[in-house]
Amino acid sequence: MKVLGPTIKVILAVGVISLIGMILFFKFWSIEGYVLHPISFIEIQSERTKLIDGIESYQSINEFKGFLKLSSLQWEENTNPLSPKGRPPFNITTITIKNYLHLDYSGELIVSFFNNRLTSTNFYPKDVVGYFEAISKEGVTFDSNQEAKLPPHTHVYLAVDHKGRKYVDWADVRLEKEVELWIKRYS
Numbered sequence: 405m406k407v408l409g410p411t412i413k414v415i416l417a418v419g420v421i422s423l424i425g426m427i428l429f430f431k432f433w434s435i436e437g438y439v440l441h442p443i444s445f446i447e448i449q450s451e452r453t454k455l456i457d458g459i460e461s462y463q464s465i466n467e468f469k470g471f472l473k474l475s476s477l478q479w480e481e482n483t484n485p486l487s488p489k490g491r492p493p494f495n496i497t498t499i500t501i502k503n504y505l506h507l508d509y510s511g512e513l514i515v516s517f518f519n520n521r522l523t524s525t526n527f528y529p530k531d532v533v534g535y536f537e538a539i540s541k542e543g544v545t546f547d548s549n550q551e552a553k554l555p556p557h558t559h560v561y562l563a564v565d566h567k568g569r570k571y572v573d574w575a576d577v578r579l580e581k582e583v584e585l586w587i588k589r590y591s
Contacts, residue, residue, distance in 0.1 A: 445492040445586055446519045453557040453576050456513070456525040457506050461557070461576035463522040465497055468515060477501050491590045493519050507542065509535040514571075518583050524575035526563075532570045536562060539572065 452460040459471070465481075472479055480500045487494040497517040504513035504527065511529035515522060529535035536550075544560055546552045551561040559577045564570050 443492070443582065443585065445494070445582060446521075448521065449578060451556060454554070455522075455558060455574035455576070456527055456572075459515070459522070459525055459574075461522050461524075461579060464520050465499070465517055465522075468499065468517075468522055472499070472501070477504070492586065494586055494590070495519050507535065507538040509538060511535070518579055521579060522576075523579040523583065524573055526565075526571045526573050528569055528571040532562075532572075535572065 448462055452462045454460055459468075463471075469479075478501070480502075481497065482500070483497045484495060495518070497520070499515045499517075501513045501515070504511060506513075506527060506529075509529040509531055511527055514526040514528070516524045516526070527535070536546075539560075540546060544552045544554065546560075546562075549561070551559065553559060557577050559573075559575050559580065561573055562570065563573050
């Protein structure tokens, strides 16, 4: 029986370890929590999460317009062009309500949809400090970064837009992650 030399043993050991590593890599690898299996970017989750004023994520644009009509609210709609061919859909629609009232604070509400699924609501109150205190009194507990998590999937935070206007964003974290993932993979 021929005995393998030390160099061949090292090469075989490295090969076996590499093979095991590759198997584990492809089985469990993810990017920031996103498993690399195909994502449709249009799937509707059965569990919705409440955003501002009880508005729920995953509503379609038509469902939300029905709510607006029942509430006698006036709105403007803006839709971006369709996605390029060869990529999954990436359609963003926003509905803007100029005179929205939440917790007795008036302001502008921008509701965003990703591929016909309500993703987030951005409220621009005229009195940001008062509004922030009002939602805190409603049980929204903010951390030192002025962020809060509400079950089951709502992320609430104070933000500033590109024009320097402050607003409170209420978003479904699952859909936020899908948008980020689409951008990382396809932009």
